[in-house]
Amino acid sequence: MxxxxxxxxxxxxxxxxxxxxxxxxxxxxxxxxxxxxxxxxxxxxxxxxxxxxxxxxxxxxxxxxxxxxxxxxxxxxxxxxxxxxxxxxxxxxxxxxxxxxxxNDLVLVAAGADAAPVDIGPGLDLAGLLGDGRLAMALVDSVPAGIYGRAALESLGLWDGVAAQVAQADNVRAALAFVSAGEAPLGIVYATDAVAEDDVTVVGTFPADSHPPxxxxxxxxxxxxxxxxxxxxxxxxxxxxxxxxxxxxxxxxxx
Known part of the structure; x- marks a missing residue:
């Protein structure tokens, strides 16, 4: 092929x-x-x-x-x-x-193989987890993974707190690569993408009702x-x- x-x-x-x-x-x-x-x-x-x-x-x-x-x-x-x-x-x-x-499911991934899990909900201190780092996402206005990710963050009341730190990539695999390379501490990708990388950890799954199916x-x-x-x-x-x-x-x- x-x-x-x-x-x-x-x-x-x-x-x-x-x-x-x-x-x-x-x-x-x-x-x-x-x-x-x-x-x-x-x-x-x-x-x-x-x-x-x-x-x-x-x-x-x-x-x-x-x-x-x-x-x-x-x-x-x-x-x-x-x-x-x-x-x-x-x-x-x-x-x-x-x-x-x-x-598919939408997940939050962290760089490294031993990141601690988090509870994804309105009380998540995502900005605190990022610190000075970036949140890797696919293009939030056009690429489906980015659109779903932004919708989830908005529904949970988290978007405004991290929007300025979002690093947008052309597609979801590129966003995953940012995290696996250590260029971003956290990223939002599909669950199926996360399993393709040994250098990232799924730290949480977004609630199904936080974004469109x-x-x-x-x-x-x-x-x-x-x-x-x-x-x-x-x-x-x-x-x-x-x-x-x-x-x-x-x-x-x-x-």
Missing amino acids: TIRRLAPALATALALAPALARADEVVVFAAASLADALAEIETGFEAATGHDLVVSLAGSSALARQIQQGAPADVFISASPDWMDAVEADGLVEAGTRIDLLG IVYAAADLATREIAEEAEFLDYLQGPEARAAFERQGFAVLVP
Whole structure:
């Protein structure tokens, strides 16, 4: 599988070159938090079908905008229903193919392997825990993990006390990297991202009612008609993909 971290230059190249996608190749634009699960799923899908899978990973907002600008993607997996809504509103989703695929949790992580747990609620002294340090988050106005994180902090009455200390990253994996590298003492990421790093500790899970439900939506895009797109969406809902998602800590929402 080719997994691409979707840099701006690559995104532009994809948008300008729709002929890059071969007939037997499925091009998937997927939220960065799906990196490890999709790495597992690639092996099984290619072995089962003989098709090539090309995955571009980035924040869902960046991917949605590239799709709207004509990037040659076949399948979109968004960490937020809102960005799938935006793509669908532009007529870029094949009718009847959209599914709610996965759920996730939002957690507070700390640098190091032995950080003490905290009780996440209105009484949490998050500013005190940060001290002079930064709180790593994905972009709070556009990237789903950042939007969910800000919503959680606002609902708990904690946002105003730490907003000036937030270090925003292009996507949730980049926010996690800030913490694992020791550049930020704390960060807000998905639970599934936290397990991918040995150098961070989950110190608390945000209450489910403190933010909108975290739902990953997947759909076939109305860019070209190939049978391989439907095969991949079917595979995402099958037992092999379910096992891969669950190993990474996702809640699988499809029956």
